[in-house]
Amino acid sequence: MSSIPSSFEVGQVAVEVLDGERTIAGRPWGKADGPELEATATIARVATPDGFVGFIALQRWPDGETDLRLTDSVGEAGEYGRLHQAGALAVKRDVGRLVAMLKALKYGPKGYAQLANVEWADLDGLAGRDARQLLTELGARSCADYGDLWDTSAQYRRRPGIEVSTEEPSALFAAFVLTRVVPLMRRYGKPGVEAVE
Secondary structure, eight states: OOOSOSEEEETTEEEEEOSSOEEEEEOOTTOOSSOOEEEEEEEEEEEOTTSOEEEEEEEEOTTSOEEEEEEEEESOOGGGGHHHHHOOEEEEEETTEEEEEOOEEEEOTTSSEEEEOOOHHHHHHHHTSOHHHHHHHTTOSEEEEHHHHSOOOHHHHTSEEEEEETTBOHHHHHHHIIIIIHHHHHTTTSTTOOSOO
């Protein structure tokens, strides 16, 4: 039996990983056209202190693609609607493991959030504590340079990365919340603005 809690908090965002798997129809991340496929999904409910409630799904597609993204929300999504356009987390899947490179949504000069390169220190600031320790406590096998976890080009090698077991993805949900939901909640990148303390 897993010692990882199914409910936890990341940067003031409540996360509850729901029991069981579900089937979701759609298309893998990055594929805008073609027939819909059915993915096997693990779902988590997220709730922010400013009232957003959403559902994120770790979707495993029949062609081997895997992604983690917002699939639904309760009520008006507001700023969190940006998760639909720019919030997907591409996940590499191998025997027994899931690996992802971590970027964070960050507001830029055009006034909306886009995925931006970050360092572990940036993620520590978003988490309000040591991000690697938080993710490890939630079951991450490794929090390291992405290139140490997955064969990649020099361009991506030194970016933050996470590896989790396919059987225990809680830390991957935590990484999504830390790099997508928390930055939107805090208006990360907007000068002089931090919406939630």
